[in-house]
Amino acid sequence: MGNRVVITGLGVVAPNGTGIAAFREAIQKGISGIRYEEQLAALKFSCQIAGRPIVPEVLQQQYFDELELKQLSSSGIIYGVIAGMQAWADAGLPLTDTPDWDSGTVFGAGSSGVDKFREAVYKVDELQVRRLGSTAVTQTMASGISAFLGGKLALGNQVTTNSSACTTGAESVLMAYERIRSGQAKRMLAGSTADSGPYIWGGFDAMKVSTFKYNERPEAASRPMSATASGIVPGSGAGALVLESLDSALERGAAIYAEVLGGHINSGGQRNGGSMTAPNPDAVQRCISAAIRNAGIAAADIDLINGHLTATGKDAEEIENWCIALQRKGNDFPYINALKSMVGHCLSASGSIELVAVALQLKEGFISPNINCEDLHPDIAALVARERIPQQLLYKDINLVAKASFGFGDVNACIILQKYLQP
Amino acid sequence: MDKETFIEQLREIVRPYAKNQEALAGINANTDFITDLKINSANLVDVVLDVEEKYDIVIQNEEMERMLNVQAAMDIVEAKLKEK
Numbered sequence: 001m002g003n004r005v006v007i008t009g010l011g012v013v014a015p016n017g018t019g020i021a022a023f024r025e026a027i028q029k030g031i032s033g034i035r036y037e038e039q040l041a042a043l044k045f046s047c048q049i050a051g052r053p054i055v056p057e058v059l060q061q062q063y064f065d066e067l068e069l070k071q072l073s074s075s076g077i078i079y080g081v082i083a084g085m086q087a088w089a090d091a092g093l094p095l096t097d098t099p100d101w102d103s104g105t106v107f108g109a110g111s112s113g114v115d116k117f118r119e120a121v122y123k124v125d126e127l128q129v130r131r132l133g134s135t136a137v138t139q140t141m142a143s144g145i146s147a148f149l150g151g152k153l154a155l156g157n158q159v160t161t162n163s164s165a166c167t168t169g170a171e172s173v174l175m176a177y178e179r180i181r182s183g184q185a186k187r188m189l190a191g192s193t194a195d196s197g198p199y200i201w202g203g204f205d206a207m208k209v210s211t212f213k214y215n216e217r218p219e220a221a222s223r224p225m226s227a228t229a230s231g232i233v234p235g236s237g238a239g240a241l242v243l244e245s246l247d248s249a250l251e252r253g254a255a256i257y258a259e260v261l262g263g264h265i266n267s268g269g270q271r272n273g274g275s276m277t278a279p280n281p282d283a284v285q286r287c288i289s290a291a292i293r294n295a296g297i298a299a300a301d302i303d304l305i306n307g308h309l310t311a312t313g314k315d316a317e318e319i320e321n322w323c324i325a326l327q328r329k330g331n332d333f334p335y336i337n338a339l340k341s342m343v344g345h346c347l348s349a350s351g352s353i354e355l356v357a358v359a360l361q362l363k364e365g366f367i368s369p370n371i372n373c374e375d376l377h378p379d380i381a382a383l384v385a386r387e388r389i390p391q392q393l394l395y396k397d398i399n400l401v402a403k404a405s406f407g408f409g410d411v412n413a414c415i416i417l418q419k420y421l422q423p
Numbered sequence: 424m425d426k427e428t429f430i431e432q433l434r435e436i437v438r439p440y441a442k443n444q445e446a447l448a449g450i451n452a453n454t455d456f457i458t459d460l461k462i463n464s465a466n467l468v469d470v471v472l473d474v475e476e477k478y479d480i481v482i483q484n485e486e487m488e489r490m491l492n493v494q495a496a497m498d499i500v501e502a503k504l505k506e507k
Contacts, residue, residue, distance in 0.1 A: 067439040
């Protein structure tokens with residue numbers, strides 16, 4: 001047995017709310033963060049809507065100094081630093097002058113500083129490499145976000161960035177959990193970030209995985225589990241969670257959101273129905289089953305699932321995988337919600353933003369509503385009782401939540417969180 | 424351009440990079456960018472780029488290496504402006 005691991009701090013920069021208070025209100029009220037994007041329309045995108053967080057300059061000035069802001073054009077770093085520092089403050093942890101050797105970070109990203117990279121590419125091609133300045137490297141290196149956070153928070157333990165497409169956020173939490181459980185760190189800032197903008201979202205538009213049917217109705221566009229779901233709405237932002245050994249949390253008298261009981265990460269090997277872009281169903285089921293085993297719980301005790309559920313044709317398949325892995329269906333199926341109905345698909349940040357939502361629901365005893373699935377997909381209705389897919393906010397004590405994320409490359413992650421009861 | 428005007432303009436250029444505001448307030452020909460103003464050495468290239476932009480000049484690699492204090496910056500910029 002290793003150390004028990006708990007969540008003691010949360011931070012979030014989401015399309016429907018920056019900061020925990022605004023985000024909580026949004027996910028309780030079912031407020032969509034999806035908006036029309038003039039820039040995407042001007043660039044002739046098929047999908048002209050997106051989930052882009054609102055981070056006014058006055059807010060940025062609280063987290064970056066004048067020089068940093070002068071040179072910063074990596075939206076992912078802006079989101080990640082704000083969410084990460086919020087989580088640190090929320091956990092009641094200090095900003096110190098000496099490194100904290102027991103604290104580190106695993107803060108994931110799908111790519112880094114694509115706008116900065118674009119500037120650099122233009123300069124290089126114009127034979128102006130000497131004019132790149134001093135921050136082209138630090139803003140475009142994959143680990144830019146963890147490097148920024150490491151400096152802001154004086155982290156003296158492992159400082160790294162993981163990357164596994166849309167499982168990145170869930171994976172970061174499991175990596176941080178393992179490091180604390182094994183005793184190599186006392187506290188780890190886990191989380192992930194995703195850049196905004198056309199150069200990130202263009203590829204999804206080209207693949208036709210983004211919906212092009214709701215440009216006139218942005219708030220209705222992200223429709224997980226709906227019969228009229230027609231593709232993802234691209235999003236961005238960052239979620240951050242301070243993970244801490246239970247001993248350290250109790251010693252500090254920190255407030256505890258939830259306990260991380262365990263989880264599992266695997267891949268379908270891009271075989272048996274799995275491919276670069278689609279999950280092997282056998283791997284998904286194995287991932288969920290292994291997470292349950294590792295957490296030492298029974299599938300029958302899970303109260304709530306926070307799905308991956310992206311609003312593509314794959315949602316029904318995901319539900320079927322849950323039914324098989326848990327051996328539960330109909331009225332016996334756990335409650336399930338899809339945060340993406342409100343924020344779109346925040347890509348590499350999706351898992352961490354969704355885990356922040358899960359931690360809030362566990363701590364405060366509510367289940368956030370699914371919006372835009374009033375016309376439940378018939379294949380899903382055949383598997384799960386309608387009342388298990390709430391469309392209104394439910395106040396309910398929940399004890400165990402399973403959260404899964406899946407990503408390109410046929411990679412999967414599943415995490416089990418439990419409500420923490422003060423002894 | 425007289426010396427005082429130049430130092431005044433240079434003060435504004437280095438202001439965002441200088442970590443020592445007191446030294447910035449008392450900036451003079453002998454002020455060293457790194458030891459006095461506490462500018463991060465990685466940011467020296469940014470200072471050079473900002474100086475180039477301000478005076479519409481191009482500073483060569485060898486000159487950049489020497490440009491570590493106010494006097495050196497002044498000498499280099501003056502020479503460049505004369506060449507124009």
